[in-house]
Amino acid sequence: MAESNFVDYVKIYCRSGKGGRGSTHMRREKFCPNGGPDGGDGGRGGHVILRGNRNYWTLLHLKFDRHIFAGHGESGSKSRSTGKDGEDRVIEVPCGTVVYDAETGEYLCDVTDHGQEVMLLKGGRGGQGNTHFKTSTRQAPRFAQPGEPMQEKLVIMELKLLADVGLVGFPNAGKSTLLSAVSAAKPKIADYPFTTLEPNLGIVSYRDNRSFVMADIPGIIEGASQGKGLGLRFLRHIERNSLLLFMVPADSADIRKEYDILLNELKTFNPDMLDKQRILAVTKSDMLDQELMDEIEPTLPDNIPHVFISSVTGLGIQALKDIIWEELNKESNKIEAIVHRPKEVVSLRQELKDMGEDGDFEYEYESDDDDDFEYEYEEDLDD
């Protein structure tokens, strides 16, 4: 997995900038020797901001830049000059990125739309200069406010692809073949299980220039929830889909049983998955004749729509697209806001290890005498 270009999990260190210190400057000039305080405010520390960008499909670019530092605010100076604000750091992420605290597992935020900006860490406010603390009884305050501290966090960024329809099936069910038949995507297809090792997305055009996005994920087998096969880690890429297309090949020994196994694995992964609308496609139906289809039909689950398809001959493909389109547009199938559950701290360490992200990385913590954040003026305001 480490060599793959499809990166959907990274750990990075982020730090916002601290606020600049307010100035304690006193104005002293030739004809104005006691000009009073004229210290300006410190600048704001830079924020760390996430921005959704639909041109990114993975988190690969973050692997090469695991330390995100925003700039510190500069100190204020004489003549009421305000210090320069620290530079913000904007991290471009693919739409569907979810961020967790890498130490506590707490869910922090997610970015779902192109151009959407989310503040991950706020820069410290700049301290006020001594001009703010001048009062009638204290004309020469020799103090100013320090800037607010920076914030730092080790975060996990996880990508959950955003697609309309997710393909669910055993390895070899014909998922990738369907995707290549209905979209321009070119996933690898072969006659052995686990051909697909990472998710593929395709845009399926529908009538009148409309389209929807289909996600082909690696096959699931019985016991995947216990880590068999490729496990269930890719299921999170269909967690946000509004529709799941179950695919069972026509030559399966027991179509109904295969469907039930898939359903059960999904449930183990996340019970909410069962709330999604499902469609069943019996794939490779070019191997069936009408008589066989009539025989199979009554054994299929009767609570969801089904269709016999063949990605090779095109049988049932338009009918399938029609059903998908119809279901996608039903009000009841619109995705509701997703509740992101925090990660469990106990399993977090193992998870990081499994994802190859458990390495410690070095970063230098800058020490600075500005680091004591006592607000000096408060205690002697009543002089």
Ligand SMILES: Nc1nc2c(ncn2[C@@H]2O[C@H](COP(=O)(O)OP(=O)(O)OP(=O)(O)O)[C@@H](O)[C@H]2O)c(=O)[nH]1
């Ligand atoms: N006859 C027939 N064969 C098909 C059809 N669709 C797929 N196949 C064959 O089934 C095999 C598996 O197809 P894939 O699309 O790679 O299956 P997959 O579900 O993506 O498999 P994994 O990526 O391993 O999970 C390939 O040899 C395909 O040529 C079909 O409609 N008819």
Ligand SMILES: [Mg+2]
């Ligand atoms: Mg495949």
